[in-house]
Structures are given as structure tokens and as C-alpha cells.
Amino acid sequence: MQGHQEGADHADLFGCLTYQSLASEPPSDSELNALVAQARLRNQSVGVTGMLLYEDGRFLQTLEGPPLGLSAVWASIQQDERHQNIELLSEHYAHARLFSDWDLLLYRKREHAPRSLWERLRRRHPLGQYVQRVVRDAFDANEAGLGELFARLASSGWHGDEVVRQLIEPAARAMGDAWLADDCTEFDLTLGLGILQMAGHAVRYSDDIEQLRSKKYSILLAAAPGETHILGTTLLADQFSDAGWSVEMAYPSSDEALANQIDAQKPDAVDIGLSDAITRQGRIARLRETVKHSRMTMPDQSLVVSVGGRLFAEASATAEHVGADLSRQTLAGTRLRITELVAYARRMSDDK
Numbered sequence: 456m457q458g459h460q461e462g463a464d465h466a467d468l469f470g471c472l473t474y475q476s477l478a479s480e481p482p483s484d485s486e487l488n489a490l491v492a493q494a495r496l497r498n499q500s501v502g503v504t505g506m507l508l509y510e511d512g513r514f515l516q517t518l519e520g521p522p523l524g525l526s527a528v529w530a531s532i533q534q535d536e537r538h539q540n541i542e543l544l545s546e547h548y549a550h551a552r553l554f555s556d557w558d559l560l561l562y563r564k565r566e567h568a569p570r571s572l573w574e575r576l577r578r579r580h581p582l583g584q585y586v587q588r589v590v591r592d593a594f595d596a597n598e599a600g601l602g603e604l605f606a607r608l609a610s611s612g613w614h615g616d617e618v619v620r621q622l623i624e625p626a627a628r629a630m631g632d633a634w635l636a637d638d639c640t641e642f643d644l645t646l647g648l649g650i651l652q653m654a655g656h657a658v659r660y661s662d663d664i665e666q667l668r669s670k671k672y673s674i675l676l677a678a679a680p681g682e683t684h685i686l687g688t689t690l691l692a693d694q695f696s697d698a699g700w701s702v703e704m705a706y707p708s709s710d711e712a713l714a715n716q717i718d719a720q721k722p723d724a725v726d727i728g729l730s731d732a733i734t735r736q737g738r739i740a741r742l743r744e745t746v747k748h749s750r751m752t753m754p755d756q757s758l759v760v761s762v763g764g765r766l767f768a769e770a771s772a773t774a775e776h777v778g779a780d781l782s783r784q785t786l787a788g789t790r791l792r793i794t795e796l797v798a799y800a801r802r803m804s805d806d807k
């Protein structure tokens with residue numbers, strides 16, 4: 456640390472500094488990861504902790520630690536040719552650390568719809584080339600254009616599951632990321648998802664054998680109480696009705712309203728959906744209550760409960776966290792998985 460005095464005054468204090476700088480060359484993901492991995496090792500060895508933020512060619516870093524260790528690291532950083540225009544923003548002593556658990560926490564803000572994201576999607580799957588267009592059309596409320604695209608994909612042989620997994624779900628997540636990056640309002644996002652959902656009716660599922668087998672089953676597709684995004688719920692309705700299930704939908708305002716609907720319809724399965732665009736991280740406890748309420752309406756345990764949304768797609772939560780029988784990581788294939796569970800539950804109750 457520049458100009459610090461080792462001595463009794465600061466013996467139990469941590470040095471803390473923050474600077475910003477410009478990358479000499481924008482680092483690639485792997486260069487940035489390598490820099491951070493090496494920095495973590497050294498920071499750990501001298502008791503330094505902190506965070507590094509990289510965005511759009513700029514670094515911002517806060518480091519804290521025992522003055523001696525911090526001085527050594529800071530001296531190296533200032534000499535590093537990977538960045539320039541280093542500007543010290545603050546330098547002080549503190550009694551406690553801000554980042555006590557982090558040798559170096561890396562934040563890398565994603566640029567809105569970064570070109571590399573579209574490129575990655577394009578390379579991953581042939582349908583990936585359409586994701587960017589789907590996002591644009593959804594935000595532009597071009598429902599006709601989207602419907603035409605989905606119909607064209609169906610007539611050229613793309614199965615609905617594939618279209619949902621490789622095109623619609625990635626588009627919904629990219630839209631959620633745009634909202635997180637403040638590139639659109641929640642209103643834009645909700646409207647865009649609504650457009651996607653309406654156009655999604657042109658996605659086709661065909662599975663004749665399955666259709667005959669599952670004709671006798673029924674499902675209630677519900678948005679989680681209070682959830683305003685219903686893309687998943689709507690797309691599932693097409694999947695299940697195409698396969699001949701009896702399908703009801705619900706947009707309940709409370710757990711009680713959902714329980715009443717389950718009680719009235721006595722479906723074989725209920726699916727409770729959170730947003731496919733936004734993670735809804737804080738909703739796990741609330742959803743657990745909803746699932747519990749739903750089960751109480753059919754105490755013989757025969758109701759199959761599935762849950763879904765981005766929270767589950769990205770494995771931030773699982774079925775066990777909320778007491779469900781199944782959490783869907785993708786909308787694709789959900790009907791088959793629920794069919795298996797319902798068939799099993801039916802066999803169990805027939806055996807009793």
C-alpha cells in the first residue's frame with residue numbers, strides 16, 4: 456500500500472484500496488479466468504481478499520488485507536502491462552474486511568445480448584441461428600413473424616420439443632438477461648414473453664402412440680400465484696392438448712384459489728410454473744407452501760406435482776426444495792416425464 460506506515464497504530468487494521476483502469480486489450484474469457492486464478496493463489500498466500508469487476512474494457516478492483524501483503528500485490532498490479540490508466544479511487548484503513556470469504560471475487564457484467572452469446576447459440580444447435588431473431592421479434596411485438604417462423608420450422612420437420620428447448624427457452628432467458636441489464640423494462644419483458652407465448656401456438660408436437668396412451672389423463676397447468684409470466688404454462692398447454700390430454704389452466708391469485716381449482720377438477724397432475732425469463736430466486740419458500748397446499752386437496756397422495764421456471768432450468772433449485780415430484784429443467788419432454796409419473800401413481804392406487 457502506498458505510503459502506509461507499519462507500526463503500532465495500524466497493527467490490527469486492514470489496508471483497503473480501490474482503483475480503476477483500462478484493459479490494454481480486452482481479455483478473452485479464458486485470459487480473465489487465468490488472471491483471476493493466479494491472483495487468487497497469490498492473494499491467499501499474503502492474506503489479501505477482494506473483488507475484481509470487468510466490464511467493457513474497464514477494470515474496477517477493491518483489495519484489502521494486512522498492509523504489507525497488500526503493498527506487495529499493489530506494486531505488482533501497478534506494473535502489469537495488461538492494463539493502463541490506473542487511477543486510485545480510494546485508499547484507507549479499516550477494522551473489518553468487506554470480502555472476507557473471497558481471495559478475489561470476479562464480477563463480469565454481461566453485455567446486453569453480447570455477440571458471443573448469439574454465436575454460441577448458433578454453434579450449439581441449428582435452431583440457435585433463430586434465437587436472436589426471436590428475441591427481436593418478441594420485443595418488437597411481431598407475433599405474426601414469429602408464428603410464421605414456428606409454423607415453417609414445424610412443416611420442415613422440427614419437433615415441438617426441439618423448438619422449445621433450442622429456441623424458445625434460450626430466447627426467454629436472453630430476454631430476462633436484457634431486463635437484468637436494464638436494457639428493457641419489466642413491462643417490455645412481460646409483453647415480449649406474451650408475444651412469444653401467443654406465437655408459440657404454432658409449435659407442433661406429434662407423437663401418435665403417446666397420444667393414444669395418454670388420452671385418459673388430465674392436468675391442471677397453473678402459473679404460481681402472483682406470477683405474471685406464463686410462457687411455460689401456455690406452451691405446456693399445447694404439448695399436452697396435442698397429445699390428447701384433458702387440459703385446464705389456472706392463473707390463481709393465491710394458494711387457496713389454486714387448491715379450490717384442484718379440488719374441483721381432481722386432475723392427475725398439476726404443474727406450477729414460475730417465470731422462464733427471470734430467476735425468481737427468492738420464491739422457493741413461497742412455492743413450497745403452494746405445493747403443500749395443493750397436495751392437501753388430494754390427501755391420498757395421488758396428485759403428481761411438477762414445478763418449473765428459470766429457477767429450476769438453471770438448477771438453482773430442485774423438486775425436493777419445494778416438495779414437488781418433478782422439476783422441469785426444460786419444457787421439452789415434460790409431457791413424457793409427467794406421463795410416466797401419472798402412470799406410476801395410477802398403478803400404485805390400483806394396487807391398493
Ligand SMILES: Cc1cc2nc3c(=O)[nH]c(=O)nc-3n(C[C@H](O)[C@H](O)[C@H](O)COP(=O)(O)O)c2cc1C
Nearest residue numbers: 493494495497498514516528531532535537538559
Ligand atoms: C486488473 C488486474 C488485477 C489484478 N489483480 C491481482 C490480484 O488481486 N492479486 C494478484 O496477486 N495479482 C493480480 N494481478 C496480477 C498482477 O498484476 C501480477 O501479474 C501478479 O501478481 C504476479 O506478480 P509479479 O509479476 O510481480 O510476480 C492483477 C492484474 C490485473 C491486470
